[in-house]
Amino acid sequence: MSRILIVEDDEDIGLVVQKELAKEGYETFRAVTGTEGRMMLSKNPDLILMDLMLPGLSGEELLTHIPKEIPVIAVSARSSVDDKVALLSGGCVDYIIKPFDIKELKARVVAALRTVELKRGGAVVKCGGMNIDTAKHEVTIDGADIKLTRTEYAILKMLATSGGRVISKSELLDLIKTETPDCTESSVKVHISNLRRKIKTVTDTEYIEAVWGIGFKLKGDN
Secondary structure (H helix, E strand, O other): OOEEEEEOOOHHHHHHHHHHHHHOOOEEEEEOOHHHHHHHHHHOOOEEEEEOOOOOOOHHHHHOOOOOOOOEEEEEOOOOHHHHHHHHHOOOOEEEEOOOOHHHHHHHHHHHHHHHHHHHHOOEEEEOOEEEEOOOOEEEEOOEEEOOOHHHHHHHHHHHOOOOOOEOHHHHHHHHOOOOOOOOHHHHHHHHHHHHHHHHOOOOOOOEEEEOOOEEEEOOOO
8 A cells, every 4th residue: 555645734635635545545644834744754655745835844845855766746836837847857756736636636646656666666567569668668569679769768658657548748748857858848749759650660559549639648458
């Protein structure tokens, strides 16, 4: 059972998030100030959901005290690109803007925990006939090697660990920003096109599905 620390001073939001995550089987505990959140790090959470505008230590200040191996999802009403880039560059694995849909938050929690689990265990992500070896950064389809660039690999891995949900271009860019800082929103589509072309050389299966007006998802059983 994964343990999630929620650092949120808004009573209503904090209780709803705690209740909904508990329904999914997570063990949750909550801090209402940044200072209290720092003290609760001793509970060794597997994931932290952290507001930025907190009493005591701010979210940015708290982030400097959190061990790098603990994934942090920033939750904030601040929506500027600069804010998101700063938090992602500062150590957050994801950034979600208030108000948010609880289903989306749950999906991001699943993706964050899965990504960290893969990093720790060097697991192989499977999707149909596709295998993504996260330890070796290797991708095979039906046994055939696929040579990908760093950005193509980051995109494919993020789609494969998203729990089957659709990811928008802007969200995808945010999620892979720390691994591929040179990728831009205008180039995401080009990288996905190149990724599809390389997959097409070894299989007729369309693994990457474009959902019109929303984004992309990986098809298959993962």
